[in-house]
Amino acid sequence: MVGEGVPAGLATVACSADELIRGDGGSVTAYEELLDAVVRRAGRDRAGLAGALRPVADRWSGVHRPRAYAAQRLLAVVRAAVRPVDAEPQTGQDDGRGWLETCQHEAVHLVMGERIAEVCGWLRAGVTMPMLLATPSRADGAVDARDLVMRLTEYEQAGARPGPADLGQALLRCGGGPADADVLRAAAELTLPEGERVTAWLRQGGLPQPEWTVEQEPGPPQPPSRRRGARVGRRILVGTGGLPGRGDFPRTFWPLFRRFEPLIGCRHLLLGHRERHAAAVLPWHPEIVAARMLAEVAATADQDGESGPEFLPALAAGDGPPGPAVHLALAYGLGARPDADREAAVAALAALAARDRLDGALLGGELARLVLLGTLRLPAVTESLRTAAGTAGGAAAVWPVLAAALPGLLAAAGAGTPPRPLPPLLALAADCARDCGARGTVAGVEELAGRPGSSQSVREARRLRNTLAGT
Structure with missing residues (x-):
């Protein structure tokens, strides 16, 4: 148009x-x-x-x-x-006075909003800028240190000053270790007032990785409810420790640097902020992003959460190290109610596995915990894992997940505790073990296989035991 x-x-x-x-x-x-x-x-x-x-x-x-x-x-x-152009422009850039953080979960969204407000302020005021500093060098949102220094050199030549939000976002997108010597020398030669800060940031390799804690909501699993949107089960969430250096960034960036306490409630039920662009705010720190968005991802599994299927694949595409928050997000996605979210979780699992970044034991353990808490439905998880196993190389990626999930699930079933049914999961495990040539033992399988009778669970456990034994 x-x-x-x-x-x-x-x-x-x-x-x-x-x-x-x-x-x-x-x-x-x-x-x-x-x-x-x-x-x-x-x-x-x-x-x-x-x-x-x-x-x-x-x-x-x-x-x-x-x-x-x-x-x-x-x-x-x-x-x-x-x-x-406004006769009396307001640039949208201020010292943060009058701004109040109302929700811990909004941190990533606030960064995106502040940068847009800054650009809009330039346009309203008629301020001309050579370019945006934070334009990604790669599809995941990362900015190469060399590209950033070259852009700042053009700013210097044009007599322009970087916008605080744009520069802040550019720095958050630089990471992966200290910049090379040539880039650091070029950064040190910048005469912009921001040059010293940029050089120090690139020398330290960007924002450090935070410490994290895995926290389970207190109390027993909640019984199912007929009320629309009512939750069942108990969630497992991730908190992150505080990070240094927030004072050099706009105040609306500060929540990203604060300690994140996941069990503190907020005024939002579902923020709807899961999107691929959220992952691109901190491409080297998927744990920070995943931890903040984890409640939203969980809502697709234990509530009538809105779909945001582009988020998990974007989270898996970054070069930052995936940890418990990323794997928990993947677990919730595999058990999500919307089909699109489960498909997205399968794609994210495949992407992590293809880059040898999937921790199958971690994912499998969390899947079992969430199923036993009543938060995830085992049939949905099983179907998602079966879909993942059907992709190229999928059996090898899914087998460690199943090997880690089965012991806890089998022990609970043996004690007369849900979940049911286990036969489809055991059948999938036997298929994956066969297809990837797995050998060894899985706790609980031998005991189940040795029981008398010919129930489907016992038959599949025997098939899995024999496959792992190479017979």
């Missing part, structure tokens, strides 16, 4: 904006490239940009707005680009 006579370059920007806002905001790459293109074009031809984007803004001029948060953020930028 582009007006006639619009130059080709601006027409491309407008078409991209229209497509992404109509959809879900697009991929991380498409979303970020559009933001960067609007900022660059605003500095070259603000009037032309406004004319090209006006039909896009007009489409959403009524009470309707995009459903996806990413699309809403892009629409805010488009509207700011279309409006005339």
Whole structure:
């Protein structure tokens, strides 16, 4: 939806904006490239940009707005680009006075919102910037240290100062270890006031990884309820320790650095903030993102949680180390009620396994705990794992998960405690062990296989025992 006579370059920007806002905001790459293109074009031809984007803004001029948060953020930028420059501009950048953190879970969303507010402030004020510093170098959102220093050099040459939110996001996207010597030398040569801070950040390798704690909600499993949205079971969540250095970032970034206590309640039931762009805020720190979003992911399994299927694959795509929060998010996804979320969890499992980043023992142990707590339904988990096992190399990835989950589940079943049914899970385990050539023993399998009778559980346990024994 582009007006006639619009130059080709601006027409491309407008078409991209229209497509992404109509959809879900697009991929991380498409979303970020559009933001960067609007900022660059605003500095070259603000009037032309406004004319090209006006039909896009007009489409959403009524009470309707995009459903996806990413699309809403892009629409805010488009509207700011279309409006005339303010006679008395407010840049949207302040010292944080008047801002109040209301929920621990909002931290990642606040970073995204602050950066968009900063861009909108530039556009409203008519401030021209060479580019966005935080535009990712890779599809997962990561920014290469060399790219950041080169962009800052262009800022220096243009006489521009980085926006606090854009620079803050760029730094959070740099990581993976200290930058190489050439990059550090180039950073040290920057004359921008921010140069010393950037150099120190790149030298230390970015934001350190936080300490974490795994915490279970207190109390026994709750019985099923007929009330819509009512929860069952008890969740297992992850807390993260505090991190240093928040004072150099905008105040709206500070919640990311604070200690996160997952059992503290908040004013939200379901935030709806799970999206691929959340994972891209901290591509080197998936544990921080996963911990903050874990309650939302869990809600897809034990409540009528809204679907956000792009989140888990995006979380698995980052280069940061996956830990308990990522694996718990995967566990909840494998037991989710919406089909799309279970499919996304299967894709995330496959992605982690393909990069040798899946801890099957950790995932299997948490799956068993959540099933026994009544939080996950075993049939849904079994079906998801069967789907994962059917992919290329899937049996080898799923077998360690099953080997870790079975002992606890078998022990509970032997004590007369749900869950039921176990036969499909035992059958899947036998199939996976056969297909990947697994050998050894699994606690509880020998005992079940040795019982008299020919029930399905006993038959499948015998098949699994014999497969593991190579007979």
